[in-house]
Amino acid sequence: xxxxxxxxxxxxxxxxxxRQRLTAVANIPLTIAFVLIVVSLLGRNHAAAQQILGSxxxxxxxxxxxxxxxxxxxxxxxxxxxxxxxxxxxxxSLLMLNTFFTVVVGLAAAYAIFKLxxxx
Amino acid sequence: xxxRPVSPHMQIYRWPLPMLMSxxxxxxxxxxxxxxxxxxxxxxxxxxxxKAYGKVAGFVDSYFGRLxxxxxxxxxIHHMLGGIRxxxxxxxxxxxxxxxxxxxxxxxxxxxxxxxxxxIVGFLLIGGTR
Numbered sequence: 447x448x449x450x451x452x453x454x455x456x457x458x459x460x461x462x463x464x465r466q467r468l469t470a471v472a473n474i475p476l477t478i479a480f481v482l483i484v485v486s487l488l489g490r491n492h493a494a495a496q497q498i499l500g501s502x503x504x505x506x507x508x509x510x511x512x513x514x515x516x517x518x519x520x521x522x523x524x525x526x527x528x529x530x531x532x533x534x535x536x537x538x539s540l541l542m543l544n545t546f547f548t549v550v551v552g553l554a555a556a557y558a559i560f561k562l563x564x565x566x
Numbered sequence: 567x568x569x570r571p572v573s574p575h576m577q578i579y580r581w582p583l584p585m586l587m588s589x590x591x592x593x594x595x596x597x598x599x600x601x602x603x604x605x606x607x608x609x610x611x612x613x614x615x616x617k618a619y620g621k622v623a624g625f626v627d628s629y630f631g632r633l634x635x636x637x638x639x640x641x642x643i644h645h646m647l648g649g650i651r652x653x654x655x656x657x658x659x660x661x662x663x664x665x666x667x668x669x670x671x672x673x674x675x676x677x678x679x680x681x682x683x684x685x686i687v688g689f690l691l692i693g694g695t696r
Contacts, residue, residue: 467656470649477646478684481639484608485688488626488635492616499612508609519599526596555606558613 462521469518476511483508500562509559516552520544584670591648594641601638639684644677 483504487495498504523544531537608626611618625631651669654660660669 467653470653474646474650477642481642481681481684482688482692484635485639485685486692488689488693490693491623492612492619495612495619499609515602519602522595523599526592551602551606555602555609558606558609561613562609 466518466521469514469521472510472514473518476507476514479507480511496562499559500565502563505559505563509556512552512555512559516548520548523548583674584666587648587651587670587673590674591645591652594645594648597641598638598645601641604634604638636681636685640677640681643681643684644673647673647677647680 483498487498490498499508524541527537527540527544531540608622611622626635651660651673654669660666
C-alpha cells in the first residue's frame, strides 16, 4: 500500500489517477448545487441573475465547480486522446489544445463570476 | 443445424447494460467537455450585461434550448452517477455479476429520476417567474 499511495518508483505514478478521483469526489456535491442554481435561474431577468450569481455563497460554489470541473475535464479528455489518437504530432497537438481549451473556458467563466461579484 | 448456438451477430446482439453505461460514461464526459462552452457563454453574458444575457435567455427559454439544457443536466448527473459507480469499484466492491447489473441499472434509471427531481426542486420550488 505504501508503494501505491502516490509514492511509486517515479514518485508520481498515481498522480493522474488520484487527481481524477479527487476532483470526481469534489464534483459530486458541486454538480448537484450547480444544477440547482442553473435551473432556479431559468426565466429570471438579468438583474436577478446578476444579483444571485454575484452573491458570495453562489459565487464561491460556482467558482469551486469551475475549478474542479475544468481540471477533471482536462484529465478525462487526455485519457480519451491517448486512447484514440496514435499519431505522435496529432496526439501532442490535441493534448496541448486540450489544456488551452480547459484553461480558457475555466478562466472565462471564473472571470465572469468575479466581475459579477465585484461589479467592475 | 438451426438450433445450435451461434456466435453473436451484430444485428441481434443485445448490449449488456454495464457495457452500455460504460460507453455512455465516456460519451457524456465528452459531451459535457464541450457543454461547458454553454456554461461559459451563460456566465460571461451575465457578466457583460442585459443585452448579452437576453440572447442566452432567449435561447434557453425556447423549447429547443430547454431540451438542450435538460440534456446537459442529465448528462452531468449520469456522468456523476457513473463516476460514483467507479468510486465503489475503486473501494474494491460491487464486482459480482448481480452487483454490476444492479449498479448499471441504478446509474441509468437513477440519472433520469435525479435529474427530474433536481428540476422539480430548482425550477418549481426555488425558481422565479415561469
